[in-house]
Amino acid sequence: xxxxxxxxxxxxxxxxxxxxxxxxxxxxxxxxxxxxxxxxxxxxxxxxxxxxxxxxxxxxxxxxxxxxxxxxxxxxxxxxxxxxxxxxxxxxxxxxxxxxxxxxxxxxxxxxxxxxxxxxxxxxxxxxxxxxxxxxxxxxxxxxxxxxxxxxxxxxxxxxxxxxxxxxxxxxxxxxxxxxxxxxxxxxxxxxxxxxxxxxxxxxxxxxxxxxxxxxxxxxxxxxxxxxxxxxxxxxxxxxxxxxxxxxxxxxxxxxxxxxxxxxxxxxxxxxxxxxxxxxxxxxxxxxxxxxxxxxxxxxxxxxxxxxxxxxxxx
Numbered sequence: 001x002x003x004x005x006x007x008x009x010x011x012x013x014x015x016x017x018x019x020x021x022x023x024x025x026x027x028x029x030x031x032x033x034x035x036x037x038x039x040x041x042x043x044x045x046x047x048x049x050x051x052x053x054x055x056x057x058x059x060x061x062x063x064x065x066x067x068x069x070x071x072x073x074x075x076x077x078x079x080x081x082x083x084x085x086x087x088x089x090x091x092x093x094x095x096x097x098x099x100x101x102x103x104x105x106x107x108x109x110x111x112x113x114x115x116x117x118x119x120x121x122x123x124x125x126x127x128x129x130x131x132x133x134x135x136x137x138x139x140x141x142x143x144x145x146x147x148x149x150x151x152x153x154x155x156x157x158x159x160x161x162x163x164x165x166x167x168x169x170x171x172x173x174x175x176x177x178x179x180x181x182x183x184x185x186x187x188x189x190x191x192x193x194x195x196x197x198x199x200x201x202x203x204x205x206x207x208x209x210x211x212x213x214x215x216x217x218x219x220x221x222x223x224x225x226x227x228x229x230x231x232x233x234x235x236x237x238x239x240x241x242x243x244x245x246x247x248x249x250x251x252x253x254x255x256x257x258x259x260x261x262x263x264x265x266x267x268x269x270x271x272x273x274x275x276x277x278x279x280x281x282x283x284x285x286x287x288x289x290x291x292x293x294x295x296x297x298x299x300x301x302x303x304x305x306x307x308x309x310x311x312x313x314x315x
Contacts, residue, residue: 003097006046006059009037011214017047018239020056020073027237028301029132029245029280030106031073034215034235038207038247042200053078053086060105067098068105071114084118091308104306106130112304122306129284132301133292135277137244140295141268143261147296151261158258162224168266171212171219171231179221179231180209183250205248208233218244220267222251222259229256230263236274243276244268264295 009017018033029035036045036058044061055078058070072086094102104115107124115122139145143152158166169175183205208217212233221231230251237243251259268274278301282289 006048006057009040009045009047011037011211013037013047014215016049017056020049020075022239023075024073025238025241026108027134027241027243027245027276027278028106028108028303029247029278030070030303032235032237032245034208034217035245035247037211037215038204041207042203050086050089053082053089055086057090066103067094067100068103069094071104071107071111080118083114087115087119101310102308104304107304107306109302109304112306115306121309123309124304124306126302126304128302130281130303132281132303133279133295133297134243134299134301135279135295135297137268137274137277140264140277143265151295154258155261155265156258158256158262161257165224166229166262167223168270169221169223170270171217171221171233175221175223175228176209176212178228179219179233179250180206182228182231182252183209185252205233205250208248217247218271219248220263220270222263222266224256230259232263232267234267237278242274243278244271244274245278246280249279 007013014033014037017036021031021033024031026032039045040060046059046061048057049055050057050072053072054075056073056075058073060068062068069090072083072090074083074086078086091102094100104111104122107115112124116124139148143149143155171179183202208215212219215235217233217235219231219233221228223229231248232246232250233248234244234246237245249260249263251263253259268277276298279292279295279297281303282292
């Protein structure tokens with residue numbers, strides 16, 4: 001493995017990378033192609049396919065020389081010995097070219113456990129800001145039950161106010177550009193809270209919209225009086241998965257009461273093939289965290305980081 005072997009993620013990378021992601025059958029948003037592609041320019045994400053080990057290596061470089069590796073993803077079953085060897089190859093490669101500590105990012109629980117059980121040179125910590133919120137799809141279609149009573153009231157209010165004027169549509173070439181316009185309006189609504197992460201998110205939304213068909217995304221929007229007031233964009237976690245990952249959900253919440261529960265419910269009702277929903281992480285934002293908790297997640301999909309211990313670095 002050489003530095004030149006790593007390639008940037010492009011739309012054309014989808015077929016090669018998805019072969020590995022589909023085999024992993026992970027419902028994490030960090031291991032679906034659309035998310036990897038959309039964030040790749042912001043996080044400087046690269047990939048390398050090791051054909052000898054039939055493994056996919058992903059890494060990003062969010063800050064200068066701060067290299068973060070994903071746990072290797074295999075296209076087929078690998079023994080513990082094979083996996084250990086692949087991890088060691090990653091570490092040896094990093095030490096050959098960089099003088100920083102080796103780091104794994106976005107580890108799932110089973111991957112973190114694998115490192116704990118087979119290596120003694122990692123410090124493993126949970127990154128709670130990146131835990132992903134998993135929900136039962138049916139509960140978000142109907143908002144039935146006492147715990148979601150408040151959401152149900154908001155949804156009913158939406159129907160009572162806009163029953164004769166709203167229309168739900170699937171996103172396609174006829175309406176997708178208007179979705180982008182709503183994203184910019186959403187930015188203006190939140191101008192007092194605008195920060196670097198919000199600007200990055202607007203870039204990500206643009207990537208999803210510009211490459212909507214090429215990424216095989218799915219989405220829906222609500223129009224009131226012929227104008228889009230909310231939209232959502234997502235994708236199946238992997239090929240034929242029963243979990244949908246929601247990448248984007250934007251709404252004109254100041255003008256339209258109950259619009260967020262409405263777009264959530266209508267989108268999932270339009271896609272009965274999904275049994276579960278991943279609404280991604282909260283990035284440590286307290287307001288976003290409370291919003292995601294208010295939809296009553298089934299569980300949180302935890303993520304971890306693993307740093308190589310200081311004493312294992314050769315000076």
